Amino acid sequence: MPFIYALPGAVAEGLIWGLMGIGVYLSFKILDIADMTVDGSIVTGACICAVLLANGFPIWLSVVAAFIAGACAGFVAGLLHTAFGIPSILAGILTQLMLYSVNLSILGGKSLVAINPRTNNLLVHMSNNPRSIIVMGIFVAATIIMLWLFFYTEIGLTIKSTGDNPHMSRAQGVNVKLNQVLGLAISNGIVALAGAMLAQYKGSANINDGRGAIVIGLAAIFIGLSVSLRIKPNFVVSMIGVVGGGIVYYIVYNFVILLGLKTEFLKMLSAIIVAVFLAVPYLKKEHFTKQRNLRSNKTKIRIGGEKNA
């Protein structure tokens, strides 16, 4: 059954995009900012990593540089929003546009740069999925732990409150604007890190790697949270859920390609998956609330009747 053989690759890719999903979770859910920069910053991470490797730089430097580049992108988006008052969605889109040119120039005008797996000591690679899974697993775990610790520090708590209630945060002396910039920098840094891993995994950085990236990130979040929130609604479990969502997404992708679905319909499939996972809790709530109301109304009428008797 070819599906079994496709699983390692699906899990490896799912972990990489799960990491990206964590970055998107930071901006969308924690900061409450719809940050569209990610379509650009994931490519930035991929490009920086690929070009540095092609120029003989060591792998760890390339990966760290990718993170920093992503953080700069997030910083710019944050600046556009906080210092220039541009609405956050627009700020993200503008930054994404700028990043296209930046990424292209990083690639030296070419639309893609290959990464040679034979001359570089890559952390993850398509030809060795088991190892890639272990390495990505460690990366993801490390990221989750660091974020968990960070968000329990004094500064981290204020970043959470900035997204949760900026009004209250300002009244408590929190520099909301600074926190938004900082949060976007961290979020895009993580996304770029995922981009660097993606480039290593598939052996190339492509200028168009980011197209539709945000949809995959959001899909991972919605799929993951719909399950994890029911287990325990805390930060660490949610992060794990997001990564799980990414893995589920890619398992479904592989499954569906193997079934013979035309790849043109994969985009529609993504939309359906996200819609299903969003609709189920909503429908559940509606259905159960109606039932409960019917029951309680009956009791109320009875009581009123007795009193008035």
Add this chain to the structure above:
Amino acid sequence: MKKIISVMLMAMLLVISLTACNSKPGNEPVVNNAANEANNYSVGICQLMVHDSLDQATQGFIDALTEAMESVGKTVEIDFQVAGEANLCPTVINTFTAKKVDLIMANATPALLAAANATTSIPVLGTSITDYSDTFDGDIPDNVSGTSDAVPFAEQAGMMIETLGLVAGDSVGVLYCTDESNSLIQYEAVKKLFESERIIVKAYTFSETTELQAITTSMASECKAVYIPSDNTVAANDTIVGTICTDNNVPVFTSYGGDICYASLSISYYDLGVETGKMAAQILMGEKDISEIEILTLTPTVNFNEELCTQLGIEAPAN
């Protein structure tokens, strides 16, 4: 919980039904009996996206391969996938390696790189790739070969200089889309050749087709002639380019053929696919090992558009 399961089942049913009413051509189940397993081969085609020349290459490949295999009584099961995007190529290739196909055909550079990175054992044939050496930075893996759509740039430049009477100081504009990996390679090759004759070469690039009109207009006003490499995006939208250039009396030379050029030196992508298919058949039937196969380029054909030549006042050579 029940609700989730039922909704998921519905979604799966929807997916399966979509699959059923969209069964792809060329993917017919092959009647196979166990004793003849050695006679049935499986091939995975990963095409980057829907584009005219890529489609033609795939068609040529499928036609040639099926014909070659059937002529010796063997069957081949072809799994043809259009990834749609660069970042979906690894996923598609992963399904191929999971199915343990006997050969992978990668149509366009991102697909080729994904395949080459996924496996060092399954033979990978590329097509619609301009420069393998540049793609792999000189280190082409042993299990990779294929066909190249490179055309002799020297001949093209020579043609333009001769027929248009270009001299030192004239400017030639090169129009291409930054998304296309092959275009930059072709631009740089052609640029070197023109500049050795001290002809000025300027790149006019765009990333979205909405920018095409503006960039063409500025190019037509600044240049004496235009060279278009085998860029799929331009080729798909070249009518507007043709109109603007003809209005400005700027002759266009293309590497892909088409209607807007006064002349072209191009190859047929269908033929390119056919050659790739022949290579695939040789590999599958064990006639040749992939490491023995050299990257193949086609002999291009010259084409002059007489109408446009007359309109622009260009004299086409007798042959």
Add this chain to the structure above:
Amino acid sequence: MLKITNLQKTFNPGTVNEKTALYGLDLHLKDGDFATVIGGNGAGKSTMLNAIAGVWKPDFGTIEIDGVDVTQMPEYRRAKFLGRVFQDPMQGTAPDMEIAENLAIAARRGTKRRFVWGVRKEERIRYRELLATLELGLEDRLSGKVGLLSGGQRQAVTLLMATLHRPKLLLLDEHTAALDPKTAAKVLEITDQIVHKNKLTTLMITHNMKEAIAHGNRLIMMHGGRIVVDVSGDEKKNLTIEQLLNLFTQASDGAVDDRMVLS
């Protein structure tokens, strides 16, 4: 403690919606004053509070808190001098975070936040004790998310947050207006306790004339962006609602608010 001099603010100048909310406002609060602020709609009460908090910058005038000129300070920097409770119970707390976390953030208002643990074990014990004094049963829900609390409970927590780090000035913007009478009374009771215990300088806006007379040592009435009545001490204690209404009618040339009369 608070010195407002000639404060002026016009919203949407030059447009159809132009409104001069504050018109040469002067106010001087001594350390320890508990002033209730009353007035009709549009009198400028909330505007004055927002000006003090720094939500926007005034057109003219200065604001001094404990001798420091804060007129040009952004809202978040001014926060270290102030404690605020808003009319909307949802505004004062972060709903997706624990009560303990909310309190921890409030406790650090005015200090430089660092990379150290945000809520320490000793803190949780302290918060438990403080929440117990509210007598609302919240001390058992320290790790619970604030969003699950009722409006009154959230206001009580906001009040606690406003006074955890002793503010130089406590600003209460109709903080019981959105609550039911029983809860409102409870929150006012807690307010009195906290203000009295910590001897806080307080400005409390209220629409309720009875409340305005019953609480605090000073009563300020605003109309048209200015202060029109200012009574304190015994004169305030012995005011009746009728007298207050008369004062108001005189000062505002007959403009009386239905809401004021009915409450």
